Amino acid sequence: MSNAILEVRELTTKYITRFREDIYAVDHVSLRVEEGKSLGIAGESGCGKSTLALSLMGYYFPPLYYTSGEIIIDGRNISGMNSDDVRKSILGNEIAYIPQAAMNALNPTQKVIRFIEDVIEAHDPSVTKKEVYNLAKGFFEAVGLPADVLQKYPVELSGGMKQRTVIAISVILSPQILIADEPSSALDVTSQKMVIKMLRNLMDKGYIKAMIFITHELPLLYNVTDDIMVMYAGQIVEKASAREAVFDPLHPYSKGLMGSIIVPEEGLRDVKLTAIPGVPPNLKKPPSGCRFAERCKYVRPECKGTSVPLRDVGNGRAYRCIIPETELREMYAREARKNV
Amino acid sequence: MSDEKKLCLSGKGVTKVFGVGRRKTVAVDHVDFNFYEGEIISIVGESGSGKTTLAKMLLGLINETEGDIYFQGEKRDIGSHRKKKKYWKSIQAIFQDPFSAYNTFNKIDTVLLDCIRMRGGGRLPHEQKVAMMTEACSFVNLKFAELTNKYPFELSGGQQQRLMIARIFLLKPKILLADEPTSMIDACSRATILDMLMQLRDEIGMTPIFITHDIGLAYYVSDSVYIMEHGRFVESGSADEVILRPKEPYTKRLLNDVPKIYEEWDLSTV
Numbered sequence: 001m002s003n004a005i006l007e008v009r010e011l012t013t014k015y016i017t018r019f020r021e022d023i024y025a026v027d028h029v030s031l032r033v034e035e036g037k038s039l040g041i042a043g044e045s046g047c048g049k050s051t052l053a054l055s056l057m058g059y060y061f062p063p064l065y066y067t068s069g070e071i072i073i074d075g076r077n078i079s080g081m082n083s084d085d086v087r088k089s090i091l092g093n094e095i096a097y098i099p100q101a102a103m104n105a106l107n108p109t110q111k112v113i114r115f116i117e118d119v120i121e122a123h124d125p126s127v128t129k130k131e132v133y134n135l136a137k138g139f140f141e142a143v144g145l146p147a148d149v150l151q152k153y154p155v156e157l158s159g160g161m162k163q164r165t166v167i168a169i170s171v172i173l174s175p176q177i178l179i180a181d182e183p184s185s186a187l188d189v190t191s192q193k194m195v196i197k198m199l200r201n202l203m204d205k206g207y208i209k210a211m212i213f214i215t216h217e218l219p220l221l222y223n224v225t226d227d228i229m230v231m232y233a234g235q236i237v238e239k240a241s242a243r244e245a246v247f248d249p250l251h252p253y254s255k256g257l258m259g260s261i262i263v264p265e266e267g268l269r270d271v272k273l274t275a276i277p278g279v280p281p282n283l284k285k286p287p288s289g290c291r292f293a294e295r296c297k298y299v300r301p302e303c304k305g306t307s308v309p310l311r312d313v314g315n316g317r318a319y320r321c322i323i324p325e326t327e328l329r330e331m332y333a334r335e336a337r338k339n340v
Numbered sequence: 341m342s343d344e345k346k347l348c349l350s351g352k353g354v355t356k357v358f359g360v361g362r363r364k365t366v367a368v369d370h371v372d373f374n375f376y377e378g379e380i381i382s383i384v385g386e387s388g389s390g391k392t393t394l395a396k397m398l399l400g401l402i403n404e405t406e407g408d409i410y411f412q413g414e415k416r417d418i419g420s421h422r423k424k425k426k427y428w429k430s431i432q433a434i435f436q437d438p439f440s441a442y443n444t445f446n447k448i449d450t451v452l453l454d455c456i457r458m459r460g461g462g463r464l465p466h467e468q469k470v471a472m473m474t475e476a477c478s479f480v481n482l483k484f485a486e487l488t489n490k491y492p493f494e495l496s497g498g499q500q501q502r503l504m505i506a507r508i509f510l511l512k513p514k515i516l517l518a519d520e521p522t523s524m525i526d527a528c529s530r531a532t533i534l535d536m537l538m539q540l541r542d543e544i545g546m547t548p549i550f551i552t553h554d555i556g557l558a559y560y561v562s563d564s565v566y567i568m569e570h571g572r573f574v575e576s577g578s579a580d581e582v583i584l585r586p587k588e589p590y591t592k593r594l595l596n597d598v599p600k601i602y603e604e605w606d607l608s609t610v
Contacts, residue, residue, distance in 0.1 A: 045497075045526045188386045188553055189597040196599075197607045216526045219556075219599040246601055260531040262556040263600045264583050269560060275531035277481075279496075 004072075005176050005210040006033045006056070006095075011069030011079075013055040016062070023283045025051040027234040028069070033177065038203065038211040040225030040242065042218060042257065046280055048234040049214045053181045056212070057095050059086045074176050092123060096170040096208070100182040103162035106154035113150040116169055123173060136172065143168050143201055160191025164198050171207050178208045182215050196224055218261050222246045227316070230254045233280050233291040236310060238319045250319040250328055253292045272339065290321070298323065298331060346412075348377040348547050349398065349431075349515060353407035356393050356571075367393040369571035370407065375547060377514075382550040382558035382579075384594070385568035391551050394568070395519050398549070399433055400424055429458065432513040436520035438500035442492035448503065449488055452476065455510035476506040480536055498529040505536050512544045519551045534561060555594055559583040567591050 008031045015023040025048040033039045043049050051064065058078040060066050071079045073094050078086060091097070099105075106115060116136045120127055127135075137147045145161075145168055154162055163183065171178055180199065184192035202208050213225050221228055221242070228245035230238040230253065238251040249255045259274030278295040281287055287294065289304035296303070303322060312318045313325055321328065356368040367390045375381050385391040396402045398409065400418045409416045411427070418424040435441050442451060452473045456462070461469065470484070477484040480502040492500055501521065508516055518537065522530040538561070541548055552558055558565050559579050566576040567590065575588040586592050599605050 044528045189555075189594065190386065193597045193607065200607060216528075217599075218527065219601050222601050223599040223605040257528060260527045261601065262527075262530070262554070262560050263602075264556040264559040264595055264598055265600050265602050266584055267602075268556070269579070273531040273534065273560070275535055276528055277532075279498075 003035045004032050005035050005074060006031075006212075007070075007072040008032070008056065009070045009072075011055060011071060012067040013051065013060070014065055014067050015051075016065060021284050024067070024286070025064075025234050025283060026055050027286075029231075029236055031229060031236075031239075033210045033212060035209050036203070037227065038213055038225040040221040040228040041212065041214045041231060042216060042221055042228055042245075043231035044216060044257075044280065047231045049216075049231055050181050051234075052231065053097065053179050053212070053214055056179060057086070057097055058090060059083055088123075092119065092170070092173045092175060094176050095179060096173075096175040096177070097179045098167055098170055098181065098183050100185055102166040102170075102183065103154075103159060103186075105166055106162060108154050111151055111153055112157075112165055112169075116150070116172065119169060119172065139172055140168060142205065143198060143207070145198075158191070160187050160194055163187060163191070163195055167195065167198060167202075171202055174207055176208070177210045177212065178202070179212045180214065183213075184220070185215065185217070192220075196220070199224070218246060218257065219263050230257065233286060234283055235291060235320060236318075237292065237321075239310075240317045240319075244317065250313075250317070250325060251292075251321050252296050252298055252328075254319075255332060298328075345379075346377040347374060347410070348412055349373075349375040349549075350410045350413075351398075351407060352410075354394070354397060354404050354409060355406035356390070356397060356402070357405045367571055368397065368404075371568075371571070371573050373566065373573065373576075375515075375549065377547055378541075378545065379564060380541070380548050380550070380562045381564055381566070382552060382562035383566045383568055384552060384555050384558045386553055386594070389568045390571040391568050392519060393571075395433070395517050395549075395551050399431060399517060400427055429511070430514040431517065432508055432511050432515070433517040433519060434501070434504050434508065434521045436523055438497055438504055438524065439493070441504060442500070444491065444493060446492075447488075448490050448492060449473070451492065451503070451507065452510060455507050459511060472510065476509045477503075479509050479540075480506045481532075482506065498525050498532075501525060501529075501533055502536070505533070505540065508546075509540060509544070512546070514546055516540075516546050516548045517551065518548060520553070521550070522557065523552070523554070530557075537561075555583065555598055567594070 008029060010028045010030055011026060012024060012028055013026045015025055029052060041049050054064060058071050058081060060083060069079060070077055078090055113133060113136060117129060117132050120132050136150055140147050145164060149165055184195045203211060215221055225242050228240060228242050229236050232253050238249060238254045246258055249258050256274060256276040276295055281291055289306060290308045293299050293303040308320050308322055310318045310320045351371060351373050353370045354368060355370050358365045358367055383391050397404050418427050456469055456472055474484040477487060482502055522533055537548060550561060562579050565579050565582045566573050569590045575582055575591050586595060596606060596609055
């Protein structure tokens with residue numbers, strides 16, 4: 001087994017609301033990203049994807065609090081560290097994070113190069129502006145961005161260009177892992193493709209060693225990542241390779257998600273999209289049994305009551321359902337026959 | 341013309357120019373279109389292609405600079421406010437952002453009652469109005485009893501978008517313009533919303549016009565597709581024809597840029 005860049009064991013983080021209620025948005029999540037691999041996280045809005053991304057950095061600020069679990073990055077446990085140390089030595093150096101509206105991070109009154117100077121100076125105060133410029137220029141050219149972007153103001157750049165600029169800046173210190181939270185959702189398809197191409201490029205050229213990619217768009221996830229994790233109500237409900245997750249999902253929730261994929265390809269018009277009825281549970285009082293039971297087509301009486309463990313089926317696959325693998329497959333096959 | 345295919349909305353040389361002189365921008369450039377009754381139409385284009393400007397003209401929210409729009413075969417006349425109001429009884433819209441589509445000060449009851457009044461039901465007894473509102477809400481899987489006396493901002497994005505559809509259910513327009521109806525909500529609720537719109541179309545026999553950048557969505561829902569680039573329709577035809585056998589380089593590029601699951605996604609072309 002190759003070298004794990006990021007390993008997370010049973011990570012739990014919570015939000016504390018104004019009324020002192022605990023909301024466990026990330027509930028006993030374990031994951032492992034190896035060198036040269038990318039992991040995708042899928043799920044509906046409000047399932048805890050973005051909270052997981054924030055939690056993985058080990059940098060917590062109210063109302064998000066760390067509860068338990070371990071985050072090991074490149075052999076170093078960062079879960080117990082205090083926030084200031086994390087910010088100084090981990091963020092940017094080890095983990096880079098790109099939020100959805102990353103492009104708004106650029107200061108409209110300053111040139112792009114000033115932003116880069118700030119980033120580098122914060123980590124190494126001894127560098128001169130000239131060195132920063134040369135470094136940034138070389139780096140931008142290597143990742144396929146024109147170097148004249150450095151001397152421009154953010155308003156002079158298009159949305160896609162801004163996003164790519166911010167991504168480039170976030171990895172300028174060569175972090176181990178990049179966490180990208182919906183980096184292309186606000187962009188049109190062409191800019192989206194350019195962003196994805198750049199991320200691939202970063203991986204191939206070794207600027208980052210691993211990547212976590214979060215989005216609710218499954219076709220995109222399928223094309224970008226090696227493995228996919230499906231999240232539901234703060235828990236992982238399925239882990240599989242990208243191909244298996246899209247074409248052969250096991251958990252009823254993943255099955256439902258895959259049924260809502262829209263792609264402009266032949267045959268799409270013949271299938272009826274399946275929608276999952278209902279809404280996700282309120283995490284203030286999560287259901288005691290399977291969290292998906294309320295909305296599940298295949299629900300059984302024993303689903304409610306005791307919590308369901310993540311069932312490992314080998315080959316890195318796991319799913320959180322009490323129904324055995326073969327039985328689930330049979331049910332899906334029956335369903336498929338009925339729809340024809 | 342056969343009575344099967346009745347023209348419901350058409351345009352000849354429709355143009356919109358913003359600004360004058362050197363700062364002139366031609367947002368929509370001499371487009372011709374024929375939308376037939378009962379057909380599902382999609383207008384696909386990237387940001388800045390002029391699709392929303394065209395939608396606003398179809399709705400009569402802005403005037404066209406040049407060209408004519410015909411409604412049910414006759415030249416559209418929305419010169420006065422009264423005529424505009426009459427026109428809006430037959431054409432309605434759903435917008436991208438449900439959060440900004442409602443008046444924050446009005447309760448949900450008011451939103452729905454306005455629709456009933458617009459259909460001329462202002463003088464109906466209260467019980468009947470409540471029954472109509474309950475029916476509309478249950479059509480979109482909402483419970484009127486839970487919504488009454490609430491404000492739209494107390495609902496989630498998906499619920500607000502569904503309430504929008506409940507409005508359409510009450511208004512029963514002939515044409516529904518859906519401007520990016522699903523781009524703000526996630527993939528799961530998208531299927532639900534599309535399902536409801538399709539059901540509504542069968543139920544009240546309206547003509548939906550989807551305006552979207554999502555070529556996959558256009559392929560899934562529509563009968564005919566219009567591809568828009570820089571204010572012009574570069575390609576149009578039946579969905580199968582345009583999406584599966586595109587002729588124009590722009591359509592090909594657009595299709596190429598969308599991630600797919602059965603075909604290899606070629607990253608080398610950008």
